[in-house]
Amino acid sequence: MSDSQEDVRKRGVETTGHVWDGDLREYNNPLPRWWVWAFYGTVVFAVVYWFLYPAWPVGDTYTKGMVTQSYEKADGERVTVPWNSRAAFVHDMQSGPEARKQRVWLERASKASMAQLESEPQLLDFTMKIGRQLFGDNCAGCHGAGGQGVVGLYPSLSDDVTLWGGTLADIRDSIARGRHGFMPGFEGALDDTQLKDVAEFVLSLSGVQGGDAQAVQRGARIFRGTAGGCFYCHTSAGTGNPRMGAPNLADKVWAIADVSGAGRYGAKVAAVEKVVRGGVHRDMPAWNGRLSATEIKLLAVYVHELGVAR
Amino acid sequence: MTESPVQLYRARTAIHPRSVSGRFRNAKYAVLALAYGVFFLLPWLRWSRDVGPQQALLFDLPARRFYVFDLVVHPQEIFWLAGLLVIAALLLFFVTGVAGRVWCGYFCFQTLWTDVYMLIERLVQGEQPARIRLAKAPWGMAKLFKLALTHVLWLAVAFATGLTFTLYWADAPALVGHFFTGQAPFPAYATTLLLTVTTYVFAGLAREQVCTYMCPYARFQSVMFDRDTLIVSYDRARGEGANGRYKPDRELKERETRQAAGHGDCIDCGYCVQVCPTGVDIREGLQVECIHCALCVDACDGIMDTLGWPRGLVRYTSQNALEGRRTRLLKPKTLGYGVVLLIATALLIGSVAGHPDIDVSVRQTRNPLSVTLSSGEVQNRYTIKVDNTSGRPLRLRLVLDGLPGAHMTVLPSPELHLRPEARRALYVKVRLAPEPGQARRLKFRFRLQPQGRTSEPEPVSVPSQFYTR
Numbered sequence: 124m125s126d127s128q129e130d131v132r133k134r135g136v137e138t139t140g141h142v143w144d145g146d147l148r149e150y151n152n153p154l155p156r157w158w159v160w161a162f163y164g165t166v167v168f169a170v171v172y173w174f175l176y177p178a179w180p181v182g183d184t185y186t187k188g189m190v191t192q193s194y195e196k197a198d199g200e201r202v203t204v205p206w207n208s209r210a211a212f213v214h215d216m217q218s219g220p221e222a223r224k225q226r227v228w229l230e231r232a233s234k235a236s237m238a239q240l241e242s243e244p245q246l247l248d249f250t251m252k253i254g255r256q257l258f259g260d261n262c263a264g265c266h267g268a269g270g271q272g273v274v275g276l277y278p279s280l281s282d283d284v285t286l287w288g289g290t291l292a293d294i295r296d297s298i299a300r301g302r303h304g305f306m307p308g309f310e311g312a313l314d315d316t317q318l319k320d321v322a323e324f325v326l327s328l329s330g331v332q333g334g335d336a337q338a339v340q341r342g343a344r345i346f347r348g349t350a351g352g353c354f355y356c357h358t359s360a361g362t363g364n365p366r367m368g369a370p371n372l373a374d375k376v377w378a379i380a381d382v383s384g385a386g387r388y389g390a391k392v393a394a395v396e397k398v399v400r401g402g403v404h405r406d407m408p409a410w411n412g413r414l415s416a417t418e419i420k421l422l423a424v425y426v427h428e429l430g431v432a433r
Numbered sequence: 434m435t436e437s438p439v440q441l442y443r444a445r446t447a448i449h450p451r452s453v454s455g456r457f458r459n460a461k462y463a464v465l466a467l468a469y470g471v472f473f474l475l476p477w478l479r480w481s482r483d484v485g486p487q488q489a490l491l492f493d494l495p496a497r498r499f500y501v502f503d504l505v506v507h508p509q510e511i512f513w514l515a516g517l518l519v520i521a522a523l524l525l526f527f528v529t530g531v532a533g534r535v536w537c538g539y540f541c542f543q544t545l546w547t548d549v550y551m552l553i554e555r556l557v558q559g560e561q562p563a564r565i566r567l568a569k570a571p572w573g574m575a576k577l578f579k580l581a582l583t584h585v586l587w588l589a590v591a592f593a594t595g596l597t598f599t600l601y602w603a604d605a606p607a608l609v610g611h612f613f614t615g616q617a618p619f620p621a622y623a624t625t626l627l628l629t630v631t632t633y634v635f636a637g638l639a640r641e642q643v644c645t646y647m648c649p650y651a652r653f654q655s656v657m658f659d660r661d662t663l664i665v666s667y668d669r670a671r672g673e674g675a676n677g678r679y680k681p682d683r684e685l686k687e688r689e690t691r692q693a694a695g696h697g698d699c700i701d702c703g704y705c706v707q708v709c710p711t712g713v714d715i716r717e718g719l720q721v722e723c724i725h726c727a728l729c730v731d732a733c734d735g736i737m738d739t740l741g742w743p744r745g746l747v748r749y750t751s752q753n754a755l756e757g758r759r760t761r762l763l764k765p766k767t768l769g770y771g772v773v774l775l776i777a778t779a780l781l782i783g784s785v786a787g788h789p790d791i792d793v794s795v796r797q798t799r800n801p802l803s804v805t806l807s808s809g810e811v812q813n814r815y816t817i818k819v820d821n822t823s824g825r826p827l828r829l830r831l832v833l834d835g836l837p838g839a840h841m842t843v844l845p846s847p848e849l850h851l852r853p854e855a856r857r858a859l860y861v862k863v864r865l866a867p868e869p870g871q872a873r874r875l876k877f878r879f880r881l882q883p884q885g886r887t888s889e890p891e892p893v894s895v896p897s898q899f900y901t902r
Contacts, residue, residue: 247845248858269800282812374807383805403544428860429814430804433842 126159170426176206210341229253233417238423241432247424254425257418261410270429274381275398275403278365281430284376288365295423299416304368306356308402310373313351320397321345321353328361330374333388379403444532447568450551451561451707463546464539473593484824484853492602495565498854499694504785507822508787509792511758516577523777530815531762532663537651539725543643546594546636547710550587556584561707588629595628607865627884638792641711645722661760662715665725667716667747667754670697678716688742698746700875704736705747715747730752790823790890795879795897803900806864810840813899815861815877828884831859836877838867848884867901875899 138148176188187205194214195201204210216222221301232240236393240250248361259268265277272279286304287297307319323334324342345351347359356369363371370378377383380398385391410419480489480502491500498722499506506513528535537544558564558579570576600608601620611617612625635643644651658664672678674697681700683690688698699716708728713720715729733747751760798814805810821827829849833841839849844860851857861879880894 244845244857249862251860253706267800269798271801277803281814283806360826371747371807375805375809376807393871410537432844432862 159219167301196307201366225253229417232421237295237420237424240421241427249273250421250424251428253418254421254428256421257414257426259367261414262422265407270426272378272382275379276376278378279376279430280426282376283431284371284374284378285431286363286370286378287366288425291367291423291427294426294431295419297407298414298419298422298426302405302407303370304403304407305407306369306403308396308400309351310400313345313399317341317345317350318396318400319392321351321399322392325361325372325395325399326388326391329375331382331388331391334392437627446600446712447563448563448641448710448712450710450712450728451704451727451732452555453704453708453732453735457727457731461539461548461726461728465545468540468542468545469549473597476597476605482824486604488604490601491604494602500818502699505822507792507820508871509794509820510788513781516777516784518776520777520781523774525650525654526657527767527774529657530659530662530770532768533658533665534651534723534725535653537644537654537724538665541724543648544710544724545727546590546632547640549590550636550640553586553590554583557586557656557729578841584637586647588633591629591632591637592625593626594632596627599624638886641722641724642726644711651721651724658719658768659764661762662766662891663749663751664719665715665723665727665730665747666719666750667705668719668745668750669716670755671697672716673697688848689739698737698742700740702736702737704732708732719752722887733838747835788822789893790821791827791829791881792820792822793879793881793893794896795895797897803902807868810864810866811901812862812864814861815879815897817859817895818856819849819851819860820856820857821853823890824853826853827848827890828850829881830883830884831861832880833863834878834880834894836863836865836875837901839863839877849881864902865899871901873901875901 137151139151141149145360173186174188175190177185178188179186179234186395190205190206190208192206193201193203194213195217214370232246232253235243235246240246258266258270260373262270262280266272266280267277270280272281278284285293287293287302308323313321320342322342323338324340324346327334327339327342346353346357346361356367357363357372361372363369380395382391382394385394410422414422475490476488478489479487480500481487482500484504485498485500486493486574489502497508554564558567561795567576567579596609598610599612602624604619608617608621612621625633639647642690674692674695675694675697677690677697678699678701679685679694679696685694685696691698705716706729708731709715709775710726710728711724712724715723727749729747729748734744736745737744754760794817796816796818798816801814804812817831819829827850829851831841831843831847831849833839840862840863842862847859849857849859865875876896876898878894878896880892882892883890
């Protein structure tokens with residue numbers, strides 16, 4: 124660049140022939156031959172590509188290309204469409220070696236009983252892997268990634284307590300049909316003292332110390348009598364009834380009233396009293412239409428292993 | 434477009450090395466024979482194993498197992514490969530520091546394959562002058578035939594190389610059968626094609642350009658040189674004398690008369706330049722293109738023998754030795770590389786020799802860490818993966834160590850029957866009654882106790898922890 128024009132002329136480098144300001148010339152250094160041919164190659168490639176694959180927009184549609192892709196739709200129908208990456212992706216997901224392997228195992232799992240899924244090593248490995256994915260996609264939104272739940276909102280699945288029964292069949296039914304948990308609020312039906320008495324009695328059921336013995340006795344009478352009627356669902360021993368989703372109040376797990384999170388005795392009473400006063404209304408949707416029977420089965424075994432299985 | 438004086442690009446000038454015989458040439462042929470023997474025959478060596486393929490060396494990628502004689506490498510032991518690479522790098526540093534580009538000159542596959550390609554060239558086209566004549570000759574049937582034959586033979590060697598490389602990754606006899614009947618998997622064809630093309634291009638067409646322009650090792654090896662490093666060098670003082678090298682014409686035939694006239698021992702025959710595979714003139718000193726193959730040493734020694742003068746005008750020496758100083762081999766640098774090399778080797782051997790027969794990994798469920806149960810007990814969950822790498826069937830039982838009062842539930846069962854090479858997961862729940870004043874984190878161990886009689890492996894004990902809240 125810094126060469127004088129004299130140098131340029133002496134060296135005989137080819138110029139474009141343009142001259143500016145009397146002596147400014149422009150070198151003409153051609154592109155390397157291989158580069159030019161590679162460029163022509165890409166041009167030819169592009170033209171061939173236009174005919175084979177979707178390429179040019181035409182009005183509100185586009186040229187579809189000659190290459191096709193077939194895949195299976197969700198209802199099992201086999202369709203062939205002009206190639207597009209989504210169809211290719213669906214096809215790969217259906218026909219890849221891993222997909223085929225998974226299909227064999229799903230077949231095996233659909234024939235096995237839930238007890239077999241839990242006791243046969245290879246089936247259990249498969250169940251836990253698929254179950255983990257299904258749980259993450261469908262359950263973790265409420266119950267948490269590890270099934271830890273949220274006290275008062277969504278039951279924990281990682282402990283050994285179940286509201287609606289803990290057998291494999293119970294869990295499968297809970298997932299398939301959904302659950303509707305309801306406890307009426309007692310505000311108005313019981314006065315403030317009565318509510319507090321009941322709360323103290325409920326705490327005493329699971330051995331929480333610090334209550335006033337008389338209050339506990341008064342609470343017990345409300346709990347077991349027609350005034351409160353709590354025993355209809357929770358039984359007079361407070362051990363609950365899985366057929367109506369009534370929790371066991373005599374164990375150490377507090378799924379609805381945040382007793383474990385409360386500090387002093389007074390706070391614990393307040394936590395229970397709040398539940399008795401306001402009642403509980405919780406819904407779990409049914410997964411019957413959304414997941415296949417096999418998926419629900421795998422999920423039930425996974426959830427069983429999360430907490431209940433001994 | 435005329436030539437300009439400053440050219441940043443220079444087209445390759447073809448190199449037609451002359452053949453030479455001598456000590457180093459023989460040593461190089463020996464290395465070549467050994468390397469080719471190992472490379473081409475190793476995949477065919479059978480090996481008896483209870484489980485796995487009957488091939489001595491097999492890198493089975495689909496099954497994720499590397500079979501190296503009696504050693505089976507599993508994916509979790511792939512860091513051995515890193516160790517091997519570290520050792521290779523250190524060995525290269527060490528050897529280069531002491532003896533220069535020994536790797537380049539004798540062992541590098543670029544050098545070995547180029548050597549074979551040059552042999553083929555000589556076999557078909559003749560010795561150097563004939564080859565130069567052929568290159569300059571106008572196109573004709575004879576030239577076409579000779580060149581075509583050369584390239585066909587080159588391609589044959591390249592294909593054999595590519596196919597042999599592919600055989601290391603699958604059962605060799607079966608793969609060869611499938612390969613030629615069109616039933617081999619696509620990667621086998623792709624690998625063979627890639628290796629065939631690169632071998633042909635690098636050893637046949639590119640040759641010394643690979644070493645000069647492409648190879649990173651060539652560049653950083655020259656950085657590891659010092660004045661004590663062994664190099665192939667021309668003894669300028671002896672060769673040039675006071676008045677430079679000179680042809681041995683009638684007056685200057687005897688060494689004594691030459692020395693009296695101030696001429697050195699170099700008779701400027703150019704043999705050292707003609708034999709050089711990279712086309713350098715060793716008499717111009719240490720050059721980055723020089724791969725230290727020592728063929729010029731053989732060439733010059735031969736000339737000196739004919740003249741009856743002492744050998745070693747071109748020889749292995751060091752810059753210090755050339756300048757009359759002592760060559761020091763025991764230096765902190767070489768000692769340091771040597772020590773690190775020994776440590777790395779010992780660590781790798783120790784790791785390979787001491788790896789357990791059962792590979793166990795314990796993963797604790799962290800979400801949630803601990804759960805209070807209806808009984809008031811606290812529960813932690815673990816997933817334990819057990820890999821039977823012992824090569825024989827095992828019966829194991831999972832046991833808790835160092836967590837008194839704890840109960841354990843294991844799905845599918847605490848008893849574990851593992852076929853060789855099988856991998857199982859155990860889903861474990863550990864429960865412990867809380868006690869006042871207990872630490873939040875308790876350390877304990879899971880132990881896999883072999884069940885059965887003799888020749889069982891040692892129990893494997895893996896540390897873990899229990900969170901009480």
